[in-house]
Amino acid sequence: MNKLKKMDLRFNGLVKTEEQVVAGTMYYITLEATDDSKKSKYETKIWVKPWLNFKELQEFKLGSDEPANASA
Helix, strand or coil, X not given: CECCCCECEEEEEEEEEEEEEECEEEEEEEXXXXXXXXXXXXXXXXXXXXXXXXXXXXXXXXXXXXXXXXXX
């Protein structure tokens, strides 16, 4: 439950993942989730430095307006 936006997102699956080595690893993840009965894509960016036990969500936003199953 997203308490700030009063949304109840349900994870459906991963659409795409990428990673980039920086000072640690930056993960770019596109996922599909359902809010009520509407499926949408969301884009996330997560920075991980395992040697420091560090994980930080850099970004979480609504993805493109393209339907979630258009690339399948």
